[in-house]
Amino acid sequence: MADTSTQAHGASGQGETRRDFLLYATTAVGAVGTALAVWPLIHSLNPAADVLALASTEVNLAPIAEGQAITVTWRGKPVFIRHRTAEEIETARAVNINELPDPQTDEDRVQRPEWLVMIGVCTHLGCVPLGQKAADPKGAFGGWFCPCHGSHYDTAGRIRRGPAPANLEIPEYTFLDDTTIRIG
Amino acid sequence: MSGHSFENKTIKWVDERLPVFTLLRHSAIDYPTPKNLNYWWNFGSLAGLVLVIMIATGLFLAMFYTPHTSLAFDSVERIMRDVNYGWLIRYMHANGASMFFIVVYIHMFRGLYYGSYKGPREVLWWLGIVILLLMMGTAFMGYVLPWGQMSFWGATVITNLFSAFPLVGEHIVTLLWGGFSVDNPTLNRFFALHFLLPFVIVGVVILHIWALHTTKSNNPLGIDVKSPQDTIPFHPYYTIKDLFGVGVFMMFYFAFVFWAPNALGHPDNYIPANPMVTPAHIVPEWYFLPFYAILRAVPDKLGGVLAMFGAIVVLFFLPWLDTSKVRSARFRPIYKQFFWLFAANAVFLGYLGAMPAEGIYVPLSQLATAYYFGHFIILMPLLGYLERPRPLPQSISAPVLKGGGYAASAQPMEKA
Amino acid sequence: MRKFFKIAMVAAGLTAAAAGSAHAAGEEIHYESQNWSWNGIFGHYDRAQLQRGLHIYREVCGNCHALSLVAFRNLEAIGLDEDSVRALAAEYQVVDGPNDEGEMFEREGRPSDRFVKPFPNEQAARAANNGAYPPDLSLITKARVNGPNYLYALMTGYQDEPEGVELMPGMNYNVAFPGHQIAMPPQLFDDMVSYADGTPATVDQMARDITAFLNWAAEPELEQRKSLGVKVMLFLAVLTAMLYALKRRIWSDVH
Numbered sequence: 001m002a003d004t005s006t007q008a009h010g011a012s013g014q015g016e017t018r019r020d021f022l023l024y025a026t027t028a029v030g031a032v033g034t035a036l037a038v039w040p041l042i043h044s045l046n047p048a049a050d051v052l053a054l055a056s057t058e059v060n061l062a063p064i065a066e067g068q069a070i071t072v073t074w075r076g077k078p079v080f081i082r083h084r085t086a087e088e089i090e091t092a093r094a095v096n097i098n099e100l101p102d103p104q105t106d107e108d109r110v111q112r113p114e115w116l117v118m119i120g121v122c123t124h125l126g127c128v129p130l131g132q133k134a135a136d137p138k139g140a141f142g143g144w145f146c147p148c149h150g151s152h153y154d155t156a157g158r159i160r161r162g163p164a165p166a167n168l169e170i171p172e173y174t175f176l177d178d179t180t181i182r183i184g
Numbered sequence: 185m186s187g188h189s190f191e192n193k194t195i196k197w198v199d200e201r202l203p204v205f206t207l208l209r210h211s212a213i214d215y216p217t218p219k220n221l222n223y224w225w226n227f228g229s230l231a232g233l234v235l236v237i238m239i240a241t242g243l244f245l246a247m248f249y250t251p252h253t254s255l256a257f258d259s260v261e262r263i264m265r266d267v268n269y270g271w272l273i274r275y276m277h278a279n280g281a282s283m284f285f286i287v288v289y290i291h292m293f294r295g296l297y298y299g300s301y302k303g304p305r306e307v308l309w310w311l312g313i314v315i316l317l318l319m320m321g322t323a324f325m326g327y328v329l330p331w332g333q334m335s336f337w338g339a340t341v342i343t344n345l346f347s348a349f350p351l352v353g354e355h356i357v358t359l360l361w362g363g364f365s366v367d368n369p370t371l372n373r374f375f376a377l378h379f380l381l382p383f384v385i386v387g388v389v390i391l392h393i394w395a396l397h398t399t400k401s402n403n404p405l406g407i408d409v410k411s412p413q414d415t416i417p418f419h420p421y422y423t424i425k426d427l428f429g430v431g432v433f434m435m436f437y438f439a440f441v442f443w444a445p446n447a448l449g450h451p452d453n454y455i456p457a458n459p460m461v462t463p464a465h466i467v468p469e470w471y472f473l474p475f476y477a478i479l480r481a482v483p484d485k486l487g488g489v490l491a492m493f494g495a496i497v498v499l500f501f502l503p504w505l506d507t508s509k510v511r512s513a514r515f516r517p518i519y520k521q522f523f524w525l526f527a528a529n530a531v532f533l534g535y536l537g538a539m540p541a542e543g544i545y546v547p548l549s550q551l552a553t554a555y556y557f558g559h560f561i562i563l564m565p566l567l568g569y570l571e572r573p574r575p576l577p578q579s580i581s582a583p584v585l586k587g588g589g590y591a592a593s594a595q596p597m598e599k600a
Numbered sequence: 601m602r603k604f605f606k607i608a609m610v611a612a613g614l615t616a617a618a619a620g621s622a623h624a625a626g627e628e629i630h631y632e633s634q635n636w637s638w639n640g641i642f643g644h645y646d647r648a649q650l651q652r653g654l655h656i657y658r659e660v661c662g663n664c665h666a667l668s669l670v671a672f673r674n675l676e677a678i679g680l681d682e683d684s685v686r687a688l689a690a691e692y693q694v695v696d697g698p699n700d701e702g703e704m705f706e707r708e709g710r711p712s713d714r715f716v717k718p719f720p721n722e723q724a725a726r727a728a729n730n731g732a733y734p735p736d737l738s739l740i741t742k743a744r745v746n747g748p749n750y751l752y753a754l755m756t757g758y759q760d761e762p763e764g765v766e767l768m769p770g771m772n773y774n775v776a777f778p779g780h781q782i783a784m785p786p787q788l789f790d791d792m793v794s795y796a797d798g799t800p801a802t803v804d805q806m807a808r809d810i811t812a813f814l815n816w817a818a819e820p821e822l823e824q825r826k827s828l829g830v831k832v833m834l835f836l837a838v839l840t841a842m843l844y845a846l847k848r849r850i851w852s853d854v855h
Contacts, residue, residue, distance in 0.1 A: 029835075265821075438832055442825055
């Protein structure tokens with residue numbers, strides 16, 4: 001009885017090709033339908049409308065005095081906004097970029113020299129570097145220092161020493177006017 | 185039984201170590217199925233499909249839902265408004281519950297009509313009732329989760345049922361609530377249990393199918409399979425028949441999801457729960473209405489609760505309450521009439537459950553409740569003795585001729 | 601196949617009975633069915649009507665009734681452009697904070713904010729409304745039996761009380777309201793607003809417009825739902841027909 005059952009399909013010879021066509025077509029349509037039915041479930045995992053609505057945030061820069069920094073939350077991550085002093089800008093621009101692990105000029109990292117805007121997440125393993133507050137350790141290059149594994153960033157947020165492979169990331173942002181930026 | 189060998193080397197290699205493919209072949213491909221099953225036999229596999237849909241949609245809803253009294257309602261609305269396709273997933277889940285009960289109730293009535301509960305399928309029938317009970321618990325707790333007015337007051341009324349039991353009643357209710365009223369602890373545990381129970385259902389469904397494949401399927405004639413002539417392999421005959429049924433069912437289901445998603449729900453559940461204000465008319469979901477009518481038909485608190493539970497418990501005894509030697513109502517002219525009367529009575533009980541418990545509805549509920557129990561406890565045992573069944577055909581392959589009596593000869597009618 | 605139809609009929613009957621009984625309890629007042637644009641298989645909203653309804657909500661209802669589940673950004677769906685939404689949101693003052701001093705502060709609304717509640721909580725709302733609580737309108741058409749028709753009937757249902765009816769103090773007579781005594785005074789009067797699109801602002805027109813807007817607020821997914829439904833149904837019809845043909849062929853050798 002074992003051998004008959006495996007041949008259950010093609011038992012009747014007549015109309016066999018038509019059945020096969022129908023079988024393949026139905027299987028294909030059914031498979032497409034099943035795949036499409038799964039899409040709403042998968043897509044539900046993507047950011048929802050209320051999450052996307054918070055994808056950009058506006059920041060008023062007016063209260064930040066020269067030499068001060070603030071941290072704002074954007075897309076669940078800290079963004080460092082630093083009102084740099086002339087000295088800090090000068091230090092950052094004096095560096096020979098060929099000596100940097102991740103070569104980038106200071107000009108490439110800012111839209112206006114006095115405002116440095118970057119994501120405050122260490123490019124090594126995702127910790128938040130210190131250096132925002134006056135009393136924080138700022139590392140060997142006067143910028144930021146990541147306490148997790150000892151990465152040192154300079155006053156342009158570039159990696160100078162330690163395990164981090166890249167400079168602190170610059171988010172997309174635009175100046176709406178002289179004292180307001182929109183991040184994202 | 186291990187005579188099969190698989191052509192594909194990989195399949196063969198795995199199967200020799202873990203015979204999943206042999207299992208699949210025995211239970212879903214070669215499984216010898218009576219060749220005369222009608223479309224009423226589609227509802228078992230449909231129920232399985234709905235269970236899968238409910239678990240899949242429920243899993244994704246759980247990723248967005250927050251089981252807290254102050255956040256639950258808004259988290260459901262966030263699913264409806266902000267989560268991609270959230271409205272579709274939620275409406276599929278909410279209407280899926282109703283579809284599950286429609287399909288399972290039809291499945292049960294099919295069993296009642298064709299005597300599928302009778303020996304040797306008693307355990308199969310029991311497992312089905314256990315599934316129904318688990319479904320009821322799951323559905324009830326699921327309805328509480330959106331934390332609307334009906335959620336809250338439904339939970340309050342149903343949990344209070346347990347207070348009817350003497351001595352321990354109040355303690356049971358406090359235990360269920362985790363407090364002094366339905367509140368955040370209640371919502372939390374209901375969410376946990378609502379997530380768990382469907383997987384328990386899956387477990388019992390596996391036992392249900394195991395028992396089915398042990399005793400084999402009943403059939404519309406209610407007579408045993410006598411020879412291989414009477415059966416056909418499950419695949420492709422019943423796979424394709426089931427799939428066609430799935431197509432039709434999905435259209436029925438999605439008609440609700442897309443065009444009447446709230447028709448089976450209650451508007452009050454779009455009002456956030458308010459423990460200080462009871463809605464004017466509390467009604468359970470439609471699938472509980474017949475049992476709700478039985479609860480209210482008995483004027484005594486404990487008596488009502490016992491009657492309601494008894495309405496399910498009596499089903500466990502059905503294999504012995506039915507004394508007839510014949511399974512299928514097709515050959516039981518009197519039982520057939522009472523079957524339809526019972527079905528109509530069940531729908532009538534559902535109607536009564538939605539009506540206010542006053543005036544003419546009270547005695548009508550009592551009458552309908554009396555018939556519900558009388559059908560099982562009095563009619564079923566008596567009919568077995570009093571009724572003269574029509575003659576049974578000799579075999580599935582030799583069905584009764586139009587005029588009654590036996591087929592002249594059991595000629596094989598299959599080509600293959 | 602005939603059997604099959606029988607099964608379908610039974611299932612449909614069972615469901616109809618269930619649906620009927622679910623709503624049977626309670627409602628004695630008959631609400632005439634209006635010809636809403638979003639009814640039917642292909643139903644869709646009229647954007648201009650929704651914007652007129654938004655106008656009514658902002659001018660009239662919003663003084664007492666919250667719409668707390670609708671965000672300003674959602675208004676892009678009824679045809680407002682991004683800048684209009686931004687400007688409209690900025691007209692509202694949203695409580696935010698705490699700031700670095702630990703104080704809550706008010707700022708201009710943003711598109712991601714939701715409509716600001718007219719009262720901070722239920723108690724404040726009751727205190728300002730003679731003890732009655734103006735319900736949140738975000739879901740009102742789903743939270744009432746026959747929601748849109750009820751709402752329209754309520755908006756147009758104010759009358760002088762018939763003889764023999766004694767109104768409780770502060771109550772108003774409305775034929776559509778269960779019990780006929782409603783705390784909310786009539787709100788709509790001819791030409792009380794002037795619509796930007798020049799539509800005459802009759803009470804009937806305004807009642808229809810606010811109903812449309814609130815139905816959109818309750819079911820913003822309706823258009824997507826119905827259009828996806830049509831596609832899914834067509835697909836299932838084709839697939840089911842193919843499955844039926846295949847079933848017929850496979851079963852042709854069984855008797």
